[in-house]
Every structure is written in C-alpha cells, then in structure tokens.
Amino acid sequence: MKKNGIILALFGSLILLTGCAKWIDRGESITAVGSSALQPLVETVAEDYQTNHPGRFINVQGGGSGTGLSQVQSGAVEIGNSDLFAEEKSGIDATKLVDHKVAVVGIAPIVNKNIGIKNISMENLRKVFLGEITNWKELGGTDEEIVILNRAAGSGTRSTFEKWVLNGETAVKSQEQDSSGMVRQIVADTPGAISYTAFSYITNEVATLTVDNVAPTDENVTTNDWQIWAYEHMYTKGKPTDLTKEFLDYVLSDEIQEKIVGELGYIPVSKMTVERDWQGKLIN
Missing domain, CATH: 3.40.190.10 (Periplasmic binding protein-like II)
Known part of the structure; x- marks a missing residue:
C-alpha cells in the first residue's frame, strides 16, 4: 500500500508539473524592447499590471527605437517600443507591424x-x-x-x-x-x-x-507650438493576442492614461489638439 501511495503521489506531481508547463506555455510572459524615452512608462505600467494580475510577467528592456522595431519585426519579442513611426526606419516593413500609439513625448x-x-x-x-x-x-x-x-x-x-x-x-x-x-x-x-x-x-x-x-x-x-515631439508607439507583429493584447489594452485604458501617463511626464494622446502623420504633416 505504501508503495502504491508513493506511485500515486509521483503521478500526481507529474500531472501538476505538466499543468504548470501548459500554464507557462500559454504565453503568460511577454517582452517589450526598445525606446529608452518610453521605457519608464512601460516599466511603471508593467509593475502596476503585474500587481493586479499575479502570475503574468512583462519584461521591459531598452536598447533604442531601432532595436525595438527590428526585434518585433523578427518575432524575437512581442512588443517593440519606438519613438518613431515604423515607416521612418530603414529596413522595417511597416505593413507587417501594427501601431499602438500610447502617448506623446x-x-x-x-x-x-x-x-x-x-x-x-x-x-x-x-x-x-x-x-x-x-x-x-x-x-x-x-x-x-x-x-x-x-x-x-x-x-x-x-x-x-x-x-x-x-x-x-x-x-x-x-x-x-x-x-x-x-x-x-x-x-x-x-x-x-x-x-x-x-x-x-x-x-x-x-x-x-x-x-x-x-x-x-x-x-x-x-497645440504644436512646441514642435519637437513624437508619438510613443508600441508595435506588434500583426494584431496582438492573449497577454500582449491584454497588456496593451491596459496601457491604453482611461485609468492608466489618466493616472500614470501624465504623472510620468508623458502626454496622453487624447490631450493632443493636433495630429501628425509619419512624415510630420499635420492631419486636419
């Protein structure tokens, strides 16, 4: 009986570990890489998100906008943070990326x-x-x-x-x-x-x-009286899904835009009275 109990315990542990592996494989950890200008915002929101969603992890790294765009395009990371429109960066195929404007800097x-x-x-x-x-x-x-x-x-x-x-x-x-x-x-x-x-x-x-x-x-x-500004973009390769979508929705939520974006020195996109395209032209 004792031997059977040990076998059952080991079998139960194996099922538990298998379940954990499946939980990990669901993509409960994602990585966002790129713009150092955007990094403080993404890090702060990631910490807030993780506090409210235990077991889900957002890894945030710098490296510059070029790195963010190239890494997300290659599929190495889920999110590429950028101060630039993808169309502005040589070697980047903007048609394969989806732009999520999360703030203005x-x-x-x-x-x-x-x-x-x-x-x-x-x-x-x-x-x-x-x-x-x-x-x-x-x-x-x-x-x-x-x-x-x-x-x-x-x-x-x-x-x-x-x-x-x-x-x-x-x-x-x-x-x-x-x-x-x-x-x-x-x-x-x-x-x-x-x-x-x-x-x-x-x-x-x-x-x-x-x-x-x-x-x-x-x-x-x-108002564009100060013209040295840029959108802060979080790019994905195709439409985001699973944790990536959940996190981006969280970043763009009214609560985060009002509570964190402004406090950290960024400007919510909703506050802008003008809009610019990737060439810098004002859109009426």
Missing part, C-alpha cells in the same frame, strides 16, 4: 546650468548641433566651449530631434550615449554641455532652453 534641449543663457533661436540651436557655433559667448552666454552630447544612432529621440531641429541633417560627430538618464547626468556634470532628452527625463540637475521664446511644456506640445 516632448523633447527638449538640455544644458549644463552654468552656460549663461535661457533662450535660443531654432536657427542657432541648429547651428550649435551642426558645429557652426562652438562657444556659448557667441550666444550671449559664458566664455565656455560648447560640448555636444548626442544620443546613439538608432535612437528615436535623436531621429526626432534631428528631424525637427536639423531639418533631417546629421548632428556634428560627438560623444554618444544610449541611455537618456546617462545623457542627463553627463550634461549636469560637464561644463558647457548640451544635449536633448524627453520631458520625462528632465530634472533640476539640468536646465532646459526655450526655443524662439516658446517653452518646452506639455501644453505647448498639445
């Missing part, structure tokens, strides 16, 4: 707090990043060499900045960083430094510049 020039200026014209901002202006005294600031810090190639933040500030030209060669947080820290610690980052990464460690006397605020983004 403003992008602002950030500078070391001791450069001595608060406003810059769009023309001069362009000249700074093209290497045509090299000292802050040329702009009425301190006699300090301008130190440019760029995001790495493939960054959606960089592409957006170059599109709207440099008219599509490439910034002068300079130090590059993958992480928005690291960009902010280097600018804060480096005399004469300038870079750019999403509103959600701006802290009092750095100063922002107004451009043509327009301040980088959410309100100015919603």
Whole structure:
C-alpha cells in the first residue's frame, strides 16, 4: 500500500508539473524592447499590471527605437517600443507591424546650468548641433566651449530631434550615449554641455532652453507650438493576442492614461489638439 501511495503521489506531481508547463506555455510572459524615452512608462505600467494580475510577467528592456522595431519585426519579442513611426526606419516593413500609439513625448534641449543663457533661436540651436557655433559667448552666454552630447544612432529621440531641429541633417560627430538618464547626468556634470532628452527625463540637475521664446511644456506640445515631439508607439507583429493584447489594452485604458501617463511626464494622446502623420504633416 505504501508503495502504491508513493506511485500515486509521483503521478500526481507529474500531472501538476505538466499543468504548470501548459500554464507557462500559454504565453503568460511577454517582452517589450526598445525606446529608452518610453521605457519608464512601460516599466511603471508593467509593475502596476503585474500587481493586479499575479502570475503574468512583462519584461521591459531598452536598447533604442531601432532595436525595438527590428526585434518585433523578427518575432524575437512581442512588443517593440519606438519613438518613431515604423515607416521612418530603414529596413522595417511597416505593413507587417501594427501601431499602438500610447502617448506623446516632448523633447527638449538640455544644458549644463552654468552656460549663461535661457533662450535660443531654432536657427542657432541648429547651428550649435551642426558645429557652426562652438562657444556659448557667441550666444550671449559664458566664455565656455560648447560640448555636444548626442544620443546613439538608432535612437528615436535623436531621429526626432534631428528631424525637427536639423531639418533631417546629421548632428556634428560627438560623444554618444544610449541611455537618456546617462545623457542627463553627463550634461549636469560637464561644463558647457548640451544635449536633448524627453520631458520625462528632465530634472533640476539640468536646465532646459526655450526655443524662439516658446517653452518646452506639455501644453505647448498639445497645440504644436512646441514642435519637437513624437508619438510613443508600441508595435506588434500583426494584431496582438492573449497577454500582449491584454497588456496593451491596459496601457491604453482611461485609468492608466489618466493616472500614470501624465504623472510620468508623458502626454496622453487624447490631450493632443493636433495630429501628425509619419512624415510630420499635420492631419486636419
């Protein structure tokens, strides 16, 4: 009898393990990769989702918009986070991806707090990043060499900045960083430094510049008075299903859009009074 009991116990354990394996195979874990500008939002919502849905896991990683788009296109991940429309990225077939716009992000020039200026014209901002202006005294600031810090190639933040500030030209060669947080820290610690980052990464460690006397605020983004902004996209390969669909629905729910999106420095899409297509043209 004891031997039979052991066999039954082992058989029961095997059924339990098999059941667990089937539970795992149902896709209760997904991965979202890409934009570092969008990463804080996705991480925060993922934590909130997991708290309310025990046993379901959302793995969130950075790597830049280019990585997010290429990884979701290849099927390596379920969600590709991007500051760019898929149509803007070389090597990406946008027809195979489904776009889920989850927020809008403003992008602002950030500078070391001791450069001595608060406003810059769009023309001069362009000249700074093209290497045509090299000292802050040329702009009425301190006699300090301008130190440019760029995001790495493939960054959606960089592409957006170059599109709207440099008219599509490439910034002068300079130090590059993958992480928005690291960009902010280097600018804060480096005399004469300038870079750019999403509103959600701006802290009092750095100063922002107004451009043509327009301040980088959410309100100015919603009206397009501040033009350096981008949609935040979460792309899927085809229509999402199962946990991927559930999570995206959660991100886009009124509760999350109102409770988390705005609090983290992003702008809910519903707040926008204008709409742009992938080419940057306003849609009436």
